[in-house]
Amino acid sequence: xxxxxxxxxxxxxxxxxxxxxxxxxxxxxxxxxxxxxxxxxxxxxxxxxxxxxxxxxxxxxxxxxxxxxxxxxxxxxxxxxxxxxxxxxxxxxxxxxxxxxxxxxxxxxxxxxxxxxxxxxxxxxxxxxxxxxxxxxxxxxxxxxxxxxxxxxxxxxxxxxxxxxxxxxxxxxxxxxxxxxxxxxxxxxxxxxxxxxxxxxxxxxxxxxxxxxxxxxxxxxxxxxxxxxxxxxxxxxxxxxxxxxxxxxxxxxxxxxxxxxxxxxxxxxxxxxxxxxxxxxxxxxxxxxxxxxxxxxxxxxxxxxxxxxxxxxxxxxxxxxxxxxxxxxxxxxxxxxxxxxxxxxxxxxxxxxxxxxxxxxxxxxxxxxxxxxxxxx
Amino acid sequence: xxxxxxxxxxxxxxxxxxxxxxxxxxxxxxxxxxxxxxxxxxxxxxxxxxxxxxxxxxxxxxxxxxxxxxxxxxxxxxxxxxxxxxxxxxxxxxxxxxxxxxxxxxxxxxxxxxxxxxxxxxxxxxxxxxxxxxxxxxxxxxxxxxxxxxxxxxxxxxxxxxxxxxxxxxxxxxxxxxxxxxxxxxxxxxxxxxxxxxxxxxxxxxxxxxxxxxxxxxxxxxxxxxxxxxxxxxxxxxxxxxxxxxxxxxxxxxxxxxxxxxxxxx
Numbered sequence: 001x002x003x004x005x006x007x008x009x010x011x012x013x014x015x016x017x018x019x020x021x022x023x024x025x026x027x028x029x030x031x032x033x034x035x036x037x038x039x040x041x042x043x044x045x046x047x048x049x050x051x052x053x054x055x056x057x058x059x060x061x062x063x064x065x066x067x068x069x070x071x072x073x074x075x076x077x078x079x080x081x082x083x084x085x086x087x088x089x090x091x092x093x094x095x096x097x098x099x100x101x102x103x104x105x106x107x108x109x110x111x112x113x114x115x116x117x118x119x120x121x122x123x124x125x126x127x128x129x130x131x132x133x134x135x136x137x138x139x140x141x142x143x144x145x146x147x148x149x150x151x152x153x154x155x156x157x158x159x160x161x162x163x164x165x166x167x168x169x170x171x172x173x174x175x176x177x178x179x180x181x182x183x184x185x186x187x188x189x190x191x192x193x194x195x196x197x198x199x200x201x202x203x204x205x206x207x208x209x210x211x212x213x214x215x216x217x218x219x220x221x222x223x224x225x226x227x228x229x230x231x232x233x234x235x236x237x238x239x240x241x242x243x244x245x246x247x248x249x250x251x252x253x254x255x256x257x258x259x260x261x262x263x264x265x266x267x268x269x270x271x272x273x274x275x276x277x278x279x280x281x282x283x284x285x286x287x288x289x290x291x292x293x294x295x296x297x298x299x300x301x302x303x304x305x306x307x308x309x310x311x312x313x314x315x316x317x318x319x320x321x322x323x324x325x326x327x328x329x330x331x332x333x334x335x336x337x338x339x340x341x342x343x344x345x346x347x348x349x350x351x352x353x354x355x356x357x358x359x360x361x362x363x364x365x366x367x368x369x370x371x372x373x374x375x376x377x
Numbered sequence: 378x379x380x381x382x383x384x385x386x387x388x389x390x391x392x393x394x395x396x397x398x399x400x401x402x403x404x405x406x407x408x409x410x411x412x413x414x415x416x417x418x419x420x421x422x423x424x425x426x427x428x429x430x431x432x433x434x435x436x437x438x439x440x441x442x443x444x445x446x447x448x449x450x451x452x453x454x455x456x457x458x459x460x461x462x463x464x465x466x467x468x469x470x471x472x473x474x475x476x477x478x479x480x481x482x483x484x485x486x487x488x489x490x491x492x493x494x495x496x497x498x499x500x501x502x503x504x505x506x507x508x509x510x511x512x513x514x515x516x517x518x519x520x521x522x523x524x525x526x527x528x529x530x531x532x533x534x535x536x537x538x539x540x541x542x543x544x545x546x547x548x549x550x551x552x553x554x555x556x557x558x559x560x561x562x563x564x565x566x567x568x569x570x571x572x573x574x575x576x577x578x579x580x581x582x583x584x585x586x587x588x589x590x591x592x593x594x595x596x597x598x599x600x601x602x603x604x605x606x607x608x609x610x611x612x613x614x615x616x617x618x619x620x621x622x623x624x625x626x627x628x629x630x631x632x633x634x635x636x637x638x639x640x641x642x643x
Contacts, residue, residue, distance in 0.1 A: 125604030357625025
C-alpha cells in the first residue's frame with residue numbers, strides 16, 4: 001500500500017529518535033523519552049524509541065526505564081557514524097512502514113540536520129527547537145494561562161483552528177510551542193493535515209523521569225526490516241574528532257557568571273574576576289556574543305540566541321548590556337544578578353538584583369561578601 | 378562552476394525587538410539586515426571565487442525591497458542576484474519556502490561542480506530547517522554546520538561542527554552546505570564594488586517565472602501548501618523588573634549576599 005500521510009487515522013504511537021554517539025545514548029534521549037511518555041499517555045498510545053547505530057541493541061533497554069514501551073533498533077555498519085543520507089533513508093523507510101503519529105527528535109546539531117531532511121521527504125510539518133509540547137487541551141491551556149499574556153477568554157476558545165478555510169478540532173493535535181525572536185514571541189504550532197507530526201526539542205528543557213528498572217526489563221526490542229547500501233551515501237565521514245580541551249558545561253551549570261563588553265579595558269583581569277566569583281559559587285564562566293566574537297573566550301562559553309540557552313539557579317551578568325539576542329539565552333534563569341556601569345542598560349529590566357557600578361570594583365567585593373555569607377551559615 | 382547562495386533579509390535583533398500590542402512583531406520599527414549566518418555563506422562563496430574565479434549568485438525570497446540587500450551583496454563581490462517574490466509565496470512555512478527556493482535554484486540551474494550555500498539559521502525564526510529542506514527538494518547531499526570548506530576537484534571537504542567536537546566530511550558536488558559564523562569574517566563592500574553593484578543583473582522570479590517547475594503547486598506553496606499552522610502566537614509575561622540596589626560598595630555586596638543566603642540561593 002502506498003504511503004498516504006493524509007490518512008491520519010492510519011497513524012499511531014509516539015516515537016522518539018534516540019541519538020547515540022560512539023555507541024552511547026545522549027542525555028537528550030532520556031529527556032525526550034520522559035516527555036514522550038506523557039504525550040503517549042495523553043493520546044492513549046505506545047511510546048517507542050527509534051535507535052540507529054552499529055551493534056547498539058545492548059543500550060536500547062535503558063530507554064525503557066524512562067518510559068519507552070518499545071524500542072525499534074536498526075543496526076548496520078553504515079549507521080555507526082551519523083550521516084544524513086543513511087539516517088534519513090532508514091528513518092523515512094521505517095516511518096512509512098510503521099506510521100507513527102508523532103516523531104520527536106532532540107534539537108542537537110545532528111537532530112537539526114536530520115529532522116528537516118526527513119520532514120521534507122515525508123511531506124509533513126516539523127516544528128523546530130520546541131520548548132513545550134502538549135496534547136491534552138486542559139494541560140495546554142493551563143500552560144498558556146501561566147506562560148502567556150493572552151486573555152483568558154482567548155485561551156479558553158482555542159479548541160479549533162482555521163485550516164484551509166475550515167474549522168479544525170485541535171484536541172488530538174500535538175501543540176508544539178517554541179520561541180522566536182529570542183523568546184520575545186512564542187508560537188504554538190500544529191500540523192493538522194499530515195502525519196507524523198514532527199518536532200525537534202531543545203536539549204535541557206524537558207525533565208528526565210526517575211529510572212524504573214522494571215519498566216526497562218519489560219521494554220520490547222524490535223528490529224524492523226530496512227535496506228541500506230553504500231550507494232545510498234553521497235558523503236563520507238573521514239574522521240570524528242572530540243574537542244581536545246574539556247568544553248564548559250553551561251547547560252548543566254547551576255551557577256553561571258558571564259562577562260560582556262564591559263571587560264574590554266582589562267580583558268584578562270575581567271575574566272579572572274568572573275572565574276573567582278564562579279569558583280566561589282561553584283559555577284562556570286560564560287560570555288556574551290561580543291566577548292566570543294572578540295576571541296576573549298572560546299565559542300563554548302557563549303550564552304545567547306546564537307550560543308547556549310541556559311537556566312541556572314543564579315546568572316550573574318558582568319558588564320553585559322542585555323541585547324535581545326543575549327537575553328534570549330538567559331532570561332529564564334531563576335535569579336539574575338546584573339552589574340553594569342550604565343543604569344539604563346536593558347539587562348536591568350530582567351535582573352532580580354541590579355548593581356550600578358564598575359564590575360572591576362564590584363565583582364571582587366561581591367565574591368568576598370558571598371564567601372562571608374556562606375561561611376556565616 | 379558556480380556557487381548559489383540563499384540569503385534572507387531579517388529584522389536586526391542586536392537592538393531592541395518591538396512587539397505590537399496584539400503579539401505580532403512590529404517589523405516596520407526595526408532595522409533590516411542580511412541574516413548573519415548568510416553573510417558567512419556569502420563570504421565563503423566569495424573566497425571560492427577569489428581562489429577559482431567561479432561565479433557567485435545570490436538568491437533571496439522576500440518582498441521587493443529585499444533587492445536592496447541583494448545589491449549590497451553584489452557590492453561585496455557577488456555576480457548576479459535573483460529575487461523570488463510573489464503574493465502566491467506569502468505565508469509559507471519552512472516546507473513551502475524550501476519548495477519555492479528550490480524551484481528558484483532549479484531555474485538558475487545546478488550542475489556538476491556547483492555548490493549551493495545557506496546560512497545555518499535565520500535569527501528571526503531560528504529554525505535551521507530551510508537549508509536541509511532545499512537540499513532534499515533538489516536531491517543534493519547536504520553538510521550542515523560548516524566551519525571550514527575546502528574544494529578539491531569535484532569534491533569538497535567540510536569541517537562539520539558538533540557540540541562536542543567536529544566531523545570531517547567529504548562530499549561530491551553538486552551539494553548544499555549550511556554555514557556558521559566560525560567559518561569566516563565577512564568582508565565589507567568596496568567602493569568600486571558599490572559602484573559596480575548597480576550595473577550587475579538582478580532578476581525577479583515571480584510565480585509566472587517558476588510555475589512550470591513541478592515543485593510549484595498550489596498544494597505545496599504559500600499558506601495553503603504549508604504543513605504547519607500557527608495555532609496561536611503570544612508574548613510571555615514580562616519578568617517584573619527586580620531590585621536596583623543602592624550604591625556599589627562593600628555594603629551593597631554584603632546586603633545582596635545576605636538576601637541570597639536568606640533565600641537559600643547560595
